[in-house]
Amino acid sequence: MSAGGVAMPAGTGAASARRGGLMLAAGAVLLVAAIVAALAIGPIFIAPADILAILADAAHGIRPTEGIAMRDAVVVLDIRLPRTILTALVGATLAVAGAVLQGVFRNPLADPGLVGVSTGAAFAAVLWIVFGGMVGAFLPQAVLAFALPISAFLGSLISTVLLYSLATREGRTSVAMLLFAGIALGALAAAGTGLVIFVASDQQLREFTFWTLGSTGGASWFKIGIALPFFAALFVGSFWLARGLDALAIGEAEAFHLGVDTQWLKRLAIVLVAAGVGAAVAVAGVIGFVGLVVPHLLRLSAGPMHDRLLIGCALAGGALLLLSDIVARTVAVPAEVPIGVVTAIIGAPYFLYLVHRNRAALGG
Amino acid sequence: MLVARGVTVAIKGKTLLQDVDLSLSPGQVLAIVGPNGAGKSTLLKAMTGERKTTGGEIELDGRALWHWTTAALASRRAVLAQSTEVVFPFLVSEIVTLGIRRNLTAAEQYRLVQRALVAVDMSTMSDRVYGTLSGGEKQRVQLGRVLAQVWSHGCTYLMLDEPTSSLDLSHQLLILRLAREHALSGGGVLMILHDLNLASMAADEIVALKDGNRIASGAPVDVMTDDLIAALYGVRVQVRGVPDGPFLLPQTARLPG
Structure with missing residues (x-):
């Protein structure tokens, strides 16, 4: 925030700048540590020094240096690296999407997983997988590759628009309506998902748990490739929205008085959230609570100004999902626990705590 | 100039504001007074562009308000809403x-x-x-x-909806001084005030609204009369004067009936 050479004396602005900078540095360190841990930990432990050597060799396009087992190089590059990158991107996306959605609804409880945005994406993705073949033949190859994330994006968009129109009147969102409408939309979409999977043949769909509790186990460079444009749209676009979201936090009318076109801001934010969440669900299923816990912790530590908050969410969201994934794939070896189980164990008690704190607003 | 001509606002058949004129010039402090529900905030919101009008027109610096982009408006006027x-x-x-x-x-x-x-x-x-x-x-x-x-x-324009409502005496006076400083530096100030003494002290012009209609306007000394206050609030008081302007003491009030 502060330009070079500007000393911030104790007092005005100093605390704001201080709480921002430190937390972002901590987030970056945490993310790097989580990436190294995710590459190192598994059925075979690979030392961080070896990981660095393998990555350096791969970056230079040469065969692994002597002393590094070929097997380790394959494990790191072909198995763990795509999964690590995908997990970090999905975590970052869910946290950033949560922060933006909470900004739009002016409510810290609006998690994409809780209010039906993710479930809407999953329903649309499942619909595409089962029925997409009927229209797929008429689509060009380039579009076909992206058809799954596009379907999930549309499902997510429809859920979010419905949620917004149900829960918001004249720019004011009722907390209770947001949660109730979100629960209803989520339940409806989940029922639709269950029905489609039940009538579909096994080949067309992987297991039901992928769509309800998520997994990054099927990570591949192809999956990263098809989801990345959607993630990038959210990351780039939301930093552009940051100042408007700050203004929106002090009120719909106030934001207008400050020169923010709030209708346009909210529409763009909803499209970007749907893009990010839709693509995340298409490649990793429905993973809850990341978008709730991360932004809330970051607001307390780095402050609610969205430029810093969103960067912090990207870093910490990636780190949190990587750590959850390590737990998910090591706690019940040789089986894997769905990653959404791990995030729910962390997130659900946190959600209860938040609800408890907001009980007055909820009428409890 | 910020000008409202014949502004009418109606919602679901209920008229909140009826054919109201108002004009704010640079260098001027204008206070809107009136009982609760008179349409004061509605008028202010209409003049900021926040609330759509159902009739009449509002012009900012010679251009209709709806011609202005949100961003351009924010560089010409700032607004303090009632509760945030x-x-x-x-x-x-x-x-x-x-x-x-x-x-x-x-x-x-x-x-x-x-x-x-x-x-x-x-x-x-x-x-x-x-x-x-x-x-x-x-x-x-x-x-x-x-x-x-x-x-x-x-x-140029500063629009304040009850800026002194939660403030202690010294901070009420501080806000009035800030408003005057803004006017002296070439700005125009439009503010809603409930305290008639503050309005009379701070404003060059007072506009009185009742039931969505403008029932009086002018310099404080002309507007602050026993009859107008009775008409506005249904309360009889005796307005007195000091060289700086009129004032009233609520102690002299007699409620109707």
Whole structure:
């Protein structure tokens, strides 16, 4: 925030700048540590020094240096690296999407997983997988590759628009309506998902748990490739929205008085959230609570100004999902626990705590 | 000039504002007074562009209000709304920063935030979380944010909806002084005030609204009369005068009936 050479004396602005900078540095360190841990930990432990050597060799396009087992190089590059990158991107996306959605609804409880945005994406993705073949033949190859994330994006968009129109009147969102409408939309979409999977043949769909509790186990460079444009749209676009979201936090009318076109801001934010969440669900299923816990912790530590908050969410969201994934794939070896189980164990008690704190607003 | 001509606002068949004229010039402090539900906030909101009108026209610097983009409006006028609910844990200094134009350097932003906080007597609380402040402190922080917008954009018009409602006496006087300073520096101030003594002290012109109609306007000495106050509020008082202007003592009031 502060330009070079500007000393911030104790007092005005100093605390704001201080709480921002430190937390972002901590987030970056945490993310790097989580990436190294995710590459190192598994059925075979690979030392961080070896990981660095393998990555350096791969970056230079040469065969692994002597002393590094070929097997380790394959494990790191072909198995763990795509999964690590995908997990970090999905975590970052869910946290950033949560922060933006909470900004739009002016409510810290609006998690994409809780209010039906993710479930809407999953329903649309499942619909595409089962029925997409009927229209797929008429689509060009380039579009076909992206058809799954596009379907999930549309499902997510429809859920979010419905949620917004149900829960918001004249720019004011009722907390209770947001949660109730979100629960209803989520339940409806989940029922639709269950029905489609039940009538579909096994080949067309992987297991039901992928769509309800998520997994990054099927990570591949192809999956990263098809989801990345959607993630990038959210990351780039939301930093552009940051100042408007700050203004929106002090009120719909106030934001207008400050020169923010709030209708346009909210529409763009909803499209970007749907893009990010839709693509995340298409490649990793429905993973809850990341978008709730991360932004809330970051607001307390780095402050609610969205430029810093969103960067912090990207870093910490990636780190949190990587750590959850390590737990998910090591706690019940040789089986894997769905990653959404791990995030729910962390997130659900946190959600209860938040609800408890907001009980007055909820009428409890 | 900020001009309203024949402005009418109706919602679901209920007329909130009926054919109201108002004109605010640079250098002028104008106070709107009237009983609860008279349409004061509706008029102010219409003049900021926040509320759509159902009839009449509003012009800012010779152009119809709806011609202005949201961003351009924000560089010509700043608005303090009646109550502001902040949802996330912003610091006081961060709220004030929201008023500042984007393309200033960090040093300029910092100086403006400082200046605004000093102006509203909140400079010692810049690191406090907004939600933990008292009502009056919140109101001053929001006014600081509005002043930061006025100074960084060079806004001409300052529009305040009951800016003194939660303030103690010394801070009420501080707000009136800020309004006068803005007018002296070439700006126009439109504010809604409930306290008739403050309005009479602070304003060059008073506009009185009742039931959505403008029933009187003019200099305080002409508007503040026993009869007008009786007509507005149904209360008989005796308005007195000092050389600076008229005043009234609620102790002299007789309620109707």
